[in-house]
Amino acid sequence: xxxxxxxxxxxxxxxxxxxxxxxxxxxxxxxxxxxxxxxxxxxxxxxxxxxxxxxxxxxxxxxxxxxxxxxxxxxxxxxxxxxxxxxxxxxxxxxxxxxxxxxxxxxxxxxxxxxxxxxxxxxxxxxxxxxxxxxxxxxxxxxxx
Numbered sequence: 061x062x063x064x065x066x067x068x069x070x071x072x073x074x075x076x077x078x079x080x081x082x083x084x085x086x087x088x089x090x091x092x093x094x095x096x097x098x099x100x101x102x103x104x105x106x107x108x109x110x111x112x113x114x115x116x117x118x119x120x121x122x123x124x125x126x127x128x129x130x131x132x133x134x135x136x137x138x139x140x141x142x143x144x145x146x147x148x149x150x151x152x153x154x155x156x157x158x159x160x161x162x163x164x165x166x167x168x169x170x171x172x173x174x175x176x177x178x179x180x181x182x183x184x185x186x187x188x189x190x191x192x193x194x195x196x197x198x199x200x201x202x203x204x205x
Contacts, residue, residue, distance in 0.1 A: 080135040097143060102187030107190050113191070120198040
């Protein structure tokens with residue numbers, strides 16, 4: 061593996077993580093608006109991330125599928141951390157950024173685990189699988205009849 065290929069894969073991984081963080085932040089909007097977790101949105105988010113990875117980050121194949129599943133997992137983790145931070149911020153009257161800084165990753169992760177249901181993990185797994193499927197499949201070539 062030469063340096064160019066390694067750099068391309070590193071850039072693709074960073075791009076997938078950034079897309080996952082952006083999707084998690086967008087996922088947070090309806091979650092905050094409805095004031096309850098929406099784990100079923102993992103299916104829609106996973107499909108959109110899979111399409112985005114396939115079209116803009118990597119060509120279709122197993123590498124794109126892995127990156128899309130990683131992006132979907134990042135989005136699910138991020139929305140759960142943001143939800144936990146928003147709950148703390150609301151209860152204590154702090155700003156969201158101050159809460160994120162003060163609480164830290166470990167506490168937010170534990171609170172996210174406490175607030176999740178066992179069925180949430182099933183939705184996240186379905187979203188990751190759909191992301192991998194959407195990113196791994198090659199598009200059909202259009203033929204003129």
